[in-house]
Amino acid sequence: MGFFDKLKQGLSKTRNNFTEKIDNLLKFTRKVDEETLEELEEVLISADVGVNVTQKLMESLREHVKSSRIRSTEDLKAALKEEIKGLFPQQKMSLQPPCILLVVGVNGVGKTTSIGKLAHNFKNRGYKVIMAAGDTFRAAAAEQLDVWGQRSGVDVIRHQEGSDPASVLFDAIQAGKSRRADIIICDTAGRLHTKKNLMEELRKLYRVCQKEYPDAQLLSLMVLDATTGQNALAQARIFKEAVDISGIVLTKLDGTARGGIAIAIAQELNIPVWFIGVGEGIDDLQDFNPDEFVDAIL
Amino acid sequence: MAFEALTQKLNDIFKKLKGKGKLTEADVKQAMREVKLALLEADVNFKVVKDLIQKISERAVGQEVMESLTPGQQVIKIVNDELVQLMGSKEAKLNFSSGGITVIMLVGLQGSGKTTTAGKLGRLLSKSGKKPLLTAADIYRPAAIKQLQVVGEKLDLPVFTMGQQDPVNIARASVEYAHKHNNDVIIIDTAGRLHIDEELMDELSRIKQAVNPSEILLVVDSMTGQDAVNVAEEFNKRLALTGLILTKLDGDTRGGAALSVKAVTGCPIKFVGMGEKLENLEPFYPERMASRILGMGDVLTLIEKA
Ligand SMILES: Nc1nc2c(ncn2[C@@H]2O[C@H](COP(=O)(O)OP(=O)(O)OP(=O)(O)O)[C@@H](O)[C@H]2O)c(=O)[nH]1
Ligand SMILES: Nc1nc2c(ncn2[C@@H]2O[C@H](COP(=O)(O)OP(=O)(O)OP(=O)(O)O)[C@@H](O)[C@H]2O)c(=O)[nH]1
Ligand SMILES: [Mg+2]
Ligand SMILES: [Mg+2]
Numbered sequence: 322m323g324f325f326d327k328l329k330q331g332l333s334k335t336r337n338n339f340t341e342k343i344d345n346l347l348k349f350t351r352k353v354d355e356e357t358l359e360e361l362e363e364v365l366i367s368a369d370v371g372v373n374v375t376q377k378l379m380e381s382l383r384e385h386v387k388s389s390r391i392r393s394t395e396d397l398k399a400a401l402k403e404e405i406k407g408l409f410p411q412q413k414m415s416l417q418p419p420c421i422l423l424v425v426g427v428n429g430v431g432k433t434t435s436i437g438k439l440a441h442n443f444k445n446r447g448y449k450v451i452m453a454a455g456d457t458f459r460a461a462a463a464e465q466l467d468v469w470g471q472r473s474g475v476d477v478i479r480h481q482e483g484s485d486p487a488s489v490l491f492d493a494i495q496a497g498k499s500r501r502a503d504i505i506i507c508d509t510a511g512r513l514h515t516k517k518n519l520m521e522e523l524r525k526l527y528r529v530c531q532k533e534y535p536d537a538q539l540l541s542l543m544v545l546d547a548t549t550g551q552n553a554l555a556q557a558r559i560f561k562e563a564v565d566i567s568g569i570v571l572t573k574l575d576g577t578a579r580g581g582i583a584i585a586i587a588q589e590l591n592i593p594v595w596f597i598g599v600g601e602g603i604d605d606l607q608d609f610n611p612d613e614f615v616d617a618i619l
Numbered sequence: 620m621a622f623e624a625l626t627q628k629l630n631d632i633f634k635k636l637k638g639k640g641k642l643t644e645a646d647v648k649q650a651m652r653e654v655k656l657a658l659l660e661a662d663v664n665f666k667v668v669k670d671l672i673q674k675i676s677e678r679a680v681g682q683e684v685m686e687s688l689t690p691g692q693q694v695i696k697i698v699n700d701e702l703v704q705l706m707g708s709k710e711a712k713l714n715f716s717s718g719g720i721t722v723i724m725l726v727g728l729q730g731s732g733k734t735t736t737a738g739k740l741g742r743l744l745s746k747s748g749k750k751p752l753l754t755a756a757d758i759y760r761p762a763a764i765k766q767l768q769v770v771g772e773k774l775d776l777p778v779f780t781m782g783q784q785d786p787v788n789i790a791r792a793s794v795e796y797a798h799k800h801n802n803d804v805i806i807i808d809t810a811g812r813l814h815i816d817e818e819l820m821d822e823l824s825r826i827k828q829a830v831n832p833s834e835i836l837l838v839v840d841s842m843t844g845q846d847a848v849n850v851a852e853e854f855n856k857r858l859a860l861t862g863l864i865l866t867k868l869d870g871d872t873r874g875g876a877a878l879s880v881k882a883v884t885g886c887p888i889k890f891v892g893m894g895e896k897l898e899n900l901e902p903f904y905p906e907r908m909a910s911r912i913l914g915m916g917d918v919l920t921l922i923e924k925a
Contacts, residue, residue, distance in 0.1 A: 366845070372660050460766045461765040465762040469761060515869075515871045550662035552872040553842070576813045601729070
């Protein structure tokens with residue numbers, strides 16, 4: 322199955338709800354009036370785009386309607402798509418091995434699973450990969466990563482539960498250097514962005530990577546659950562402050578949630594989405610493409 | 620939007636009301652737009668917001684503008700009262716089987732906090748004199764069984780496992796095990812699943828049929844957005860849920876999902892998860908949740924005193 326088909330399949334639920342609504346909306350409304358606009362606003366809200374960004378989008382649509390650049394409901398849909406696409410930053414992920422990926426996020430969003438998928442993906446593209454079990458807190462977190470190591474045939478560096486995550490990363494970096502790994506992917510314990518001490522611990526992990534492997538490219542990846550509502554903005558803001566987030570993995574898009582909060586994050590924090598998770602299997606990770614994403618939800 | 624911001628906006632709207640005796644429909648309508656935005660920003664589902672706004676408007680129109688309060692605060696008080704009422708006015712307790720073993724099933728989306736909550740519940744029950752057994756019925760997630768075993772070990776609670784066999788058989792066998800070992804409560808940890816996954820949703824129905832649980836609790840991440848209603852509705856339709864548990868409330872989410880899932884299922888929220896540690900499970904207090912959704916903190920008590 323090609324990339325586009327898989328993406329479409331992953332987003333199909335998303336797509337059905339959203340498109341049906343909009344299409345129904347457009348079918349039964351001949352000209353663009355205030356009511357059409359308000360219903361469209363509702364569609365965006367129900368996709369978790371958020372009040373602020375929705376209002377900004379609607380304002381600009383209203384301008385277009387006023388200046389008669391939008392006459393039909395088709396124009397309206399096209400304009401909205403363009404508007405949203407324009408919000409996503411253009412930066413692509415560009416790997417320059419040796420590279421360290423520090424994977425962070427709140428509890429249960431899919432960090433460990435995404436790391437397993439990424440390791441598999443990078444390995445298939447010819448990179449030598451090492452995984453670091455930097456979550457030493459959650460029950461059986463290292464065992465979970467081990468299973469992904471077996472599935473992808475990638476080595477996992479791990480310590481005992483309760484040990485210092487910084488020393489796990491330290492060891493993984495040494496192993497990465499001596500085994501000439503291209504990419505070291507570091508798992509971290511899930512943590513809420515509001516926990517000061519845990520965020521400080523994360524900063525420390527970032528510094529360990531900088532200090533122990535100054536020649537490596539260091540990228541922080543934030544994993545975001547597409548089911549998340551407006552709290553994701555606060556998450557992204559604070560994780561960005563702590564470890565300079567380069568890109569996002571948007572998971573669980575195989576459900577009915579639409580992940581509209583990624584649009585708000587792109588708009589307010591200028592963080593690109595690099596990957597999407599569309600299932601629990603090892604192949605259920607896709608490159609993110611803003612055009613396809615917007616086409617798939619609108 | 621914090622409470623101050625919302626009251627400020629409402630007060631601005633109502634400023635011109637000075638000297639008026641009652642709130643008119645037009646006064647209220649303008650105020651309701653602000654309330655609506657505040658609720659949406661807290662992730663309350665937009666359909667739930669609509670219903671709520673209608674109810675609140677009806678109550679607010681014709682209200683006396685009390686002299687001790689600014690009208691803005693008064694409207695917030697009405698909003699708050701409605702939220703509390705919608706969320707259930709008192710703390711809900713667990714149901715126990717009248718004779719024999721009580722079975723509690725935990726269900727929900729991936730990563731919502733089921734396994735952790737199974738441990739937390741086991742701890743609470745054990746402290747109240749019960750003899751709980753944790754059953755590992757998640758055969759899919761890597762190291763899920765091991766995770767529950769580690770949790771059980773930390774709490775000194777028995778964990779029933781049967782490897783990767785059919786979860787229905789595991790559940791059934793755990794009841795037999797409990798009989799033999801004098802356990803009076805079983806907490807079944809099921810695998811996370813999407814509400815639209817036919818096969819796995821059917822698996823839950825079959826577990827339910829096999830062990831006849833007294834409680835089927837949906838574990839919901841309190842950071843969930845607008846989709847919470849779809850998830851809760853579908854789980855409820857399939858399983859006839861008996862209650863809800865909200866997790867990860869120790870962060871700064873406004874937690875509008877609480878209102879959404881309560882509104883669509885009618886099920887009481889029985890506990891809230893307040894941290895990753897196994898002692899971080901608390902009863903649910905509707906008033907606190909209402910204040911939180913409105914971003915109010917203690918301010919409500921001030922209003923009441925005013
Ligand atoms: N449906 C679906 N489930 C996913 C996806 N990604 C992860 N999951 C599931 O979500 C759950 C949590 O995933 P983990 O990888 O353990 O999440 P985590 O962020 O590492 O969790 P903590 O380490 O506990 O903070 C697991 O049941 C995964 O199988 C996805 O794209 N789609
Ligand atoms: N901060 C916080 N974290 C929690 C809470 N409850 C659970 N967690 C964390 O959320 C993550 C997921 O918890 P699990 O118990 O593994 O979730 P699950 O629903 O069993 O996940 P799956 O089995 O993969 O579907 C873990 O990192 C837990 O430590 C809570 O109340 N607060
Ligand atoms: Mg993890
Ligand atoms: Mg679990």
